[in-house]
Structures are given as structure tokens and as C-alpha cells.
Amino acid sequence: MRRMLPTLRRFSPHDNTEPAPDPEPEQFYPSLRDVFQVRAILRRGIVPEGLPVEIVDLIVDAAEYWPSVEARISEKIIIRQDGDRECLRTPPLCYEQTPVDSSQSRILPHRGMHPCRKIVFSIASHDQGWGGGYGNRGKHVGAYSWFDAFIIPTARKPDNDADATTPPGTDEGSRTTGQERTTTDAETKPESRLEPFLPTANRLQTNPVATSTTQNFRIVWHYLDSIPADSAKAEEIETEEGRGRATLDGSAVRNMQVGDSVSVWARARFAGWANHVERLSVRVFWAV
Structure with a gap:
């Protein structure tokens, strides 16, 4: 019987064609x-x-x-000046996903009162592709197209706390760190509501300035993170990568409780600025 040998492709020294790379294995x-x-x-x-x-x-x-649950958007979103929008919210931590019209829910097995171990944000986005301050093109400094992420507690605060200010567009009692209530620079004084809400140290991610090509970001919040917001390392990450320096200490993950959700908002500020959200997903991992 004639033995069939695999066909081998021969390349000429002048052949500039390269074989297609092997596809990356699915996670x-x-x-x-x-x-x-x-x-x-x-x-x-x-x-x-x-x-x-x-x-x-x-x-x-x-x-x-660890087991995990993922939430993702199914369409492209464009956020223009002051049109901030909540893009997605994850299911409550350690709760079984049920049909929308069902009132039945079941708490899934988990380890401890604070079982969250990791939150992975995957973002594909860019700004309007022009504008920005002189010398900031392609950098994260002076960017006014960005994302914020909040931990939404399962239990809301009582009505007598209604006077406390919260970042625009968030639920009462939402938090960005492990503290029960976190005050950002934009919340310091009541009249700040009349001022533009700008990226803070708690921001999830900024788009590089005046870059029209889609940028892919993978931001990981891990329960073992321990970079202080006032450290030189945090400042470097914020400047070079566009991630808020106050999101690097892991407290938001360590203090997330059963039933809490993760909310992601896309934002853009000032005339002409836009946030083009091509893809967005959040995966939350917990210990069993």
C-alpha cells in the first residue's frame, strides 16, 4: 500500500509570505x-x-x-459629552442566574463571607481620535474619555443617609473600595455637583488621548493586590496605563460580599469628547 505523507510547504528565499499563526487556545x-x-x-x-x-x-x-460568572455587552456603544451610561452590571455574587421573570434565586456554594477572589475587565474602546492637550496624544494624561467601576452592595443604605453625595450616575451606597462608603475628590463638597465630574483616582481605565484605533485593555482586580494609592508604583501605573491609582490595593475585591454586583460606566466629558465602546465584559471569580 502506498503510504500517504503530509504535504510540506516549501518556501523560496524570496517568498515574503509567512504561515498563518496558530489560533490562540480558548480560555x-x-x-x-x-x-x-x-x-x-x-x-x-x-x-x-x-x-x-x-x-x-x-x-x-x-x-x-475558581468558578466565575461573566457579563458582557452585545452591541457597540458611543458615549458623547456628558452622556454617561451604565454599560453593564454583573449578576449578584454567588447567586444562581435565573430568568428575568422568575422570583426564585439560589445562593451558590462559596467560601467565607468575602468569597470574591478576582474581577477581570476586558475593554475594547477608543476616544474621538482628535483633540486633547498639546503633547498628550497617545497618552493617558489629560484624557476625558474613560470608564468607572463600582461595587453595588446587596443591601442599600437607610433613607437617613440620602443626603450623602455619590458619584454621578451611581446607586446610593455604591463603593469603589472595600470601605462601606468612599468619598472621592468629586464628592468632597456639595457644590461639586455643579462642576464637571472628571476622572478620579478610582477610575477603572482611561482611553489614550486622540487615538482613533481600538485599544484593548485587560484590567485585573485581585484579592492579593497591595499597591498603596500614594506609592510611586501606583503613580507610574496611573500615568503609563491609565488605570486609577486607588484601584490597586485589592480592597474592593477583598470586601465584596455575597449578593454584591459590579457596575461599569462609560463616560466622556467636554465638547467633542467621545467614548467608543466596541466590546466590554466583566468576569467575577469566587472561592468555593
Whole structure:
């Protein structure tokens, strides 16, 4: 029988054509069942006497083998001057997703009172492609097209707290760090409501100035993050990457509670500025 050999492509020294790169493997996200199965293997299938639960927890956390839930937008969005908009909100943490018309919900298995371990924001966006201050083109300094993210608590504050100011467009009691209530520069005095709401140290991400090509951002909030907002490292990240310096200490993740949601807003300020949101998704991971 004649043996069939695979066809090999031969390249001429003058051939500038390169083979197409292999497609990147699709990211695997374990389900709740996957995590339980791995925990069972670690608990009983490694040594005869079984590994202690504390050791299993350490292994699972080190591997970041956590279940997760994702929310994403299904259409492109353009935010123009002062047209700030909430683009998405994740399902309540550790709650089973149910049909909109259903009043039944079930709390999913989780570990501890603060089970959130990581929040990953994936953004594809750009500004209007022109304008900005002299020398700021392509940089994050002087950018007025940006995103904010907030942790929305499951329990709202009582009515007697209604006088407390909140960042424009957010729910009462929303927080950007682990504190029950966080006051930003835009909230310091009541009359600040009459001033433009600008990017703060709590911002999620700014678009580079006057850049019309789509930029891809992957912002990770991790429970082990520990960069202080007043550090030189935080200042460098804010300047070079456009991420708010107050989002680098991990407190928002460590203090997120069961039932809390993540809300993402797209913003643009001043005449001519726009935020073109091509894609946006948020994935929240929790420990079991």
C-alpha cells in the first residue's frame, strides 16, 4: 500500500509570505462542578489519609481554580459629552442566574463571607481620535474619555443617609473600595455637583488621548493586590496605563460580599469628547 505523507510547504528565499499563526487556545473557565471535582481529588485522591481542607484551599487558590460568572455587552456603544451610561452590571455574587421573570434565586456554594477572589475587565474602546492637550496624544494624561467601576452592595443604605453625595450616575451606597462608603475628590463638597465630574483616582481605565484605533485593555482586580494609592508604583501605573491609582490595593475585591454586583460606566466629558465602546465584559471569580 502506498503510504500517504503530509504535504510540506516549501518556501523560496524570496517568498515574503509567512504561515498563518496558530489560533490562540480558548480560555478555559472551570464551572462550579469542575471545582468540586478537583477539590474531591485533592481531598481524597492524593494521599491515603487525605489532604486537610486548609491545604486544599491553598492549592486551589494558588492555581486560581475558581468558578466565575461573566457579563458582557452585545452591541457597540458611543458615549458623547456628558452622556454617561451604565454599560453593564454583573449578576449578584454567588447567586444562581435565573430568568428575568422568575422570583426564585439560589445562593451558590462559596467560601467565607468575602468569597470574591478576582474581577477581570476586558475593554475594547477608543476616544474621538482628535483633540486633547498639546503633547498628550497617545497618552493617558489629560484624557476625558474613560470608564468607572463600582461595587453595588446587596443591601442599600437607610433613607437617613440620602443626603450623602455619590458619584454621578451611581446607586446610593455604591463603593469603589472595600470601605462601606468612599468619598472621592468629586464628592468632597456639595457644590461639586455643579462642576464637571472628571476622572478620579478610582477610575477603572482611561482611553489614550486622540487615538482613533481600538485599544484593548485587560484590567485585573485581585484579592492579593497591595499597591498603596500614594506609592510611586501606583503613580507610574496611573500615568503609563491609565488605570486609577486607588484601584490597586485589592480592597474592593477583598470586601465584596455575597449578593454584591459590579457596575461599569462609560463616560466622556467636554465638547467633542467621545467614548467608543466596541466590546466590554466583566468576569467575577469566587472561592468555593
